[in-house]
Amino acid sequence: MRRRDFLTAGAGLGTTALAGCVTPATTSSAVALPGAPGDALVQPIGAPMRPIKSSMDRVARTIVGLRPFRKPGPRLESVKVGSKDVVHNYGHGGGGVSLSWGVAEMAASMVKDFGRTDIAVLGSGSIGLSTALDLQRAGADVTIYAKDFPPYTTSNVAGAMWHPVTLFERDQVTPQTLAMLDLASKIAFSRFIRYANDPKYGIYWIRQYSFSDREMSTTYPYVGGDALYPGLVRNQPNGPFGFARYDAYYTLMIDSDIYMRALVNDFLSNGGKMVERSFESESDLEALPQTSIVNCLGLGAGKVFGDESIIPARGQLSFLLPQNDIEYGYAGGTKDHGLLYSFPRKTGILLGGSVDKGDWDMNVREDEVRRMVEGHAWLASKLG
Structure with a gap:
């Protein structure tokens, strides 16, 4: 599919995707595989949970990432910048990987309106790569420009459990953005x-479980609507780890190191080009040969485009040696150990527990490593 097809075909872009959108069932039976619970890849919501082995001697690595948090929520719009047509697609906070294919499809639909097939994408995280792949599938020739490429992107150090979170400040987000x-x-x-x-x-x-010692709010649905979370139950009593209340549902775990490597391979296999380049201001865009540009720079878009509403939301993750018997994740606040969350990956058990807005520090904090390891060990002890 080349130029004429890109300009005339729908290519599955934009809001037409809703017509084919799967609406997951809301009962656990839709996800649990046939056979005895012990044979299922995902256990029933109420099945026992095996404890995570959380100790300092099992920590394989610790990484730090800066989520691109934009107080009014992500920016997705088409603008004119000098002689260039630009689609902004950045500021997705802690939901960049989760939202990537959705905002990519919507951004690609906007680019199609420019009527050109030679497209530049700025940024090589999950948003940039997904956007580039959608444009390729619609017949465009795409070049990705970035300072860093996987595995050295924010998306590579994302928790990446599918559930868009840390997206906006409730008092600043508009109904249109929601x-x-x-x-x-x-x-x-x-x-x-x-x-x-x-x-x-x-x-x-x-x-996946969320836990609390207090009543859990059900004022707002989960992002995308509760129907997107198979098996969802909310504000239930007798939560895991002895907590008073909990939410639970099934979702997808995205092992970002494996996933990002696959996206790069797909993009290059489709004839895409990746060019190392830094951008300091809007004027730098004039040097690009492409007239149609998608800005997926994430946190870097703040400096380049003068957006003061985007700030870092620092996150630190430690990875324990893998455990084959852990197929659940959780998140919640604790009195003595603060925020804690954990997700199972094939490459290791992810331990997290920080969302520090406005913090640019990329150094590993050893006290945070110990807090998380000890906190998750305490939770594991509550399983008996």
Whole structure:
């Protein structure tokens, strides 16, 4: 598919994707595989949980990433910058990987309106690569420009459990942005679910829990609508680890190191080009040969385009040696150990527990490593 097809074909872009969007069932039976619970890849929500072996001698590595958090929510719009037509697609906070295929499809639909097939994408994280791949599939010739490429992107150090979070400040987000996020979530989930249990992409089902010692709010639905979270139950009593209340659902775990490597291979196999380049200001865009540009620079878009509403939301993750018997994740606040979350990956058990807005520090904090390791060990002890 080349120029004429790109300009005339729908290519599955934009809001038409909703027509084919899968609406997951809301009962656990839709996810649990046939056979005895012990044979299922994902256990029933109420099945016992094996304890994570959390200790300092099992920590394999610790990494730090800066989420591109934009207070009014992600920016997705078409603008004119000098002689260039630019689609902004950045500021997705802690939901960049989760939302990637949705906002990519919507951004690619906007680019199609420019009427050109030679496209530049700025940034090589999950948003940039997904956008580039969608443009390629629609027949465009795409060049990705970035300072860093996988495995050295923010997406490579993302928790990447499918659930868009840390997206906006509630008092600053508009109804239009909320509607965009719901649509992007529906599109993205319908795309991600097609990769489930494919080892090439490192995506598989898990059961996920949120816990609290207090009543859990059900004022707002989850991003994209509660129907996107199979088996969802909310504000239930007798939570895991002895907590008073919990939410639980099934979702997809995205092992970002495996996944990002697969996206790069797909992009290059389709004839894409990756060029190392830094951008300091809008004027730098004039040097690009392409007239149509998609800005997926994430946190870097703040400096280049003068957006003061985007700030870092620092996250530190430690990885324990893998355990084959852990197929659940969890997140919640604790009195003595602060915020804790954990997700199972084939490459190791991810331990997290920090969302530090406005913090640019990329150094590993050893006290945070110990807090998380000890906190998750305490939770594991509550399972008996």
